[in-house]
Amino acid sequence: xxxxxxxxxxxxxxxxxxxxxxxxxxxxxxxxxxxxxxxxxxxxxxxxxxxxxxxxxxxxxxxxxxxxxxxxxxxxxxxxxxxxxxxxxxxxxxxxxxxxxxxxxxxxxxxxxxxxxxxxxxxxxxxxxxxxxxxxxxxxxxxxxxxxxxxxxxxxxxxxxxxxxxxxxxxxxxxxxxxxxxxxxxxxxxxxxxxxxxxxxx
Numbered sequence: 787x788x789x790x791x792x793x794x795x796x797x798x799x800x801x802x803x804x805x806x807x808x809x810x811x812x813x814x815x816x817x818x819x820x821x822x823x824x825x826x827x828x829x830x831x832x833x834x835x836x837x838x839x840x841x842x843x844x845x846x847x848x849x850x851x852x853x854x855x856x857x858x859x860x861x862x863x864x865x866x867x868x869x870x871x872x873x874x875x876x877x878x879x880x881x882x883x884x885x886x887x888x889x890x891x892x893x894x895x896x897x898x899x900x901x902x903x904x905x906x907x908x909x910x911x912x913x914x915x916x917x918x919x920x921x922x923x924x925x926x927x928x929x930x931x932x933x934x935x936x937x938x939x940x941x942x943x944x945x946x947x948x949x950x951x952x953x954x955x956x957x958x959x960x961x962x963x964x965x966x967x968x969x970x971x972x973x974x975x976x977x978x979x980x981x982x983x984x985x986x987x988x
Contacts, residue, residue, distance in 0.1 A: 797900050805847035805937075809837060809930050817930060828912055828934050832870030834885040834959070835934035839864075839872070847929075849905045851939040853881050880964050881944055887957040896953060898961075903946050906961070909935040941965075 814837050818829060829836050837843050840860055844850060857874050864870035871886035887896065899907040911933045929935070940946055944963045951961040 805929065805935065807928060808847060809845050811837070811843040814843070814930070824912060829930070831867075832864050832872065834872055834887070834908070834936050839870075846934070846936050849937045849939045852883070853941050876941075876965075878965075880962050881941060882963075883938075883959070883961040885959045887953060887959050896959065898949075898951055900940075900946050900949070904940055906938045906940055906946070906949070906963070907935060908938075908959070908961075909933060 814829075818825060821829070827833070831838070833839065835846055837846055839846075840850065840855075841863065852874055853876060857872070858865070861870050861872065872884065874881070874883045876882065895910040895912075897907075897909050899909070901907065913932045940963065943966045945966045946963060949961065949963045951959070953959050
C-alpha cells in the first residue's frame with residue numbers, strides 16, 4: 787500500500803534566475819552525445835524533460851502551452867514507435883497531465899513551482915554537485931548537467947491554487963489542475979492550496 791509524503795510547492799521564486807542560461811540545440815546535442823545512460827533516460831525520446839518531446843527542438847526551460855494541443859496529434863510519432871508514456875487532456879472540471887518518470891533517477895527530487903499563477907514548473911536534480919556548499923545554485927549555471935525541467939503555461943481558467951500532484955511508487959507523475967468555476971466568487975477555504983505528494987520508498 788502506497789504511503790504519501792506531502793511536499794511543499796513554492797509559489798515564490800526561491801532562485802529568480804535559475805533558468806537564465808538557456809539550453810540551445812547545439813549545446814544539447816553535444817551534451818547528449820557525450821552523456822551517460824542516465825542523461826539518455828532523462829532527456830531521451832519520449833521523456834517529459836526532452837527538448838525534442840514536441841517534434842522539434844524546444845528549450846524545456848521555456849514555457850509551453852501544453853493544453854492548447856491534443857496529445858494524440860503532438861505525440862503521434864512517438865506513440866507509434868512506443869517511445870512515450872506521457873498524456874495530457876482536459877475534463878469538464880480539470881486539466882490533467884500524466885507522465886512516467888521512471889528514468890532511473892535515484893533519490894528523485896521532483897519539485898513544483900507556480901509562477902504568478904500562470905506557469906507550472908516541474909523540475910528536479912539528478913546529479914548533485916560534488917561540493918554544493920562552494921557553488922551557486924545548480925540551476926544558475928549549466929543546469930542540464932545536474933537537473934531537468936519542464937515549464938508549462940497554465941490555461942486561463944486553471945484554478946492553480948487547488949492543483950494536486952503526486953508521484954506513485956513506480957515514479958509515475960500525475961498532475962490535476964481544477965478549472966475555475968464561473969460562478970465562484972468565494973475565496974478558497976483556509977488550508978486549501980497546492981498539494982504535491984511523493985511516495986515514500988520503503
